[in-house]
Amino acid sequence: DNTYTFIMPDSDVEVNVYFEQKQADTYTITVNPSQNGSVTADKQSEKANETVTLIVEPSENFELESLTVKDANKQTVNVDMTNYTFPMPASNVTVSASFKKVEDPTPETYSVTVTQPTEGGKISATPKSAAKDVEVTLSATPEKGYVLDKFTVTSNGKEIPVSNGR
Numbered sequence: 001d002n003t004y005t006f007i008m009p010d011s012d013v014e015v016n017v018y019f020e021q022k023q024a025d026t027y028t029i030t031v032n033p034s035q036n037g038s039v040t041a042d043k044q045s046e047k048a049n050e051t052v053t054l055i056v057e058p059s060e061n062f063e064l065e066s067l068t069v070k071d072a073n074k075q076t077v078n079v080d081m082t083n084y085t086f087p088m089p090a091s092n093v094t095v096s097a098s099f100k101k102v103e104d105p106t107p108e109t110y111s112v113t114v115t116q117p118t119e120g121g122k123i124s125a126t127p128k129s130a131a132k133d134v135e136v137t138l139s140a141t142p143e144k145g146y147v148l149d150k151f152t153v154t155s156n157g158k159e160i161p162v163s164n165g166r
Contacts, residue, residue: 024047024048025047025048025090026045026046026047027045027046027047027048027088027089027090027091027092027093028044028045028092028093029041029043029044029045029046029052029088029092029093029095030092030093030094030095031054031094031095032094032095032096032097034096034097034098034099035098035099036058036059036062036099036100036101037056037057037058037059037062037064037097037099038056038057039054039055039056039057039067039095039097040054040055040057041053041054041055041095042054042055046088047088048088048089048090049087049088050087050088051085051086051087051088052085052086052087052088052093053083053084053085054067054079054084054085054086054095055084056084056097058099059099061101061102062099062100062101062102063099063100063102064097064098064099065097065098065099065100066096066097066098067079067081067084067095067096067097068095068096068097069086069093069094069095070093070094070096071089071091071092071093072091072092072093073091077089077093107131107132108131108132109129109130109131110129110130110131110132111128111129112125112127112128112129112130112136119143119146120142120143120146121140121141121142121143121146121148122140122141123138123139123140123141123151124138124139124141125137125138125139126139138151138153138162150162
């Protein structure tokens with residue numbers, strides 16, 4: 001209320017008023033704790049329409065899944081997801097984030113090169129390429145009058161043990 005009173009003396013009065021520029025209201029930024037990462041704001045409070053920047057730091061092997069900013073009325077505030085910035089509304093805000101595990105990238109695969117013998121039978125390998133630690137099956141079909149002696153498998157000049165699958 002901007003109404004003030006005084007008691008009139010028994011003489012003329014002169015009334016003066018002095019104004020000062022009002023300080024803009026500031027609003028609080030609350031960041032909820034997150035699992036598997038953290039979010040911090042570049043400030044704890046801000047004036048309406050000023051830019052707030054969020055610092056998003058996922059834990060190792062995690063990435064940001066969602067980032068939400070809600071005002072005091074639980075309305076969503078739009079966040080620039082490229083820069084993690086938002087314009088401060090004329091309200092306190094709450095920031096929430098969730099992080100998800102980064103899926104393992106597709107493992108590197110290596111070729112299985114089969115050299116057919118000049119005589120005695122045929123050999124095949126399944127699969128024709130595989131990632132590390134994947135079992136590869138070798139099949140030998142001897143021609144009439146031949147029997148399988150042995151398989152040899154080498155990688156980078158080193159012999160790899162082959163076991164009989166029976």
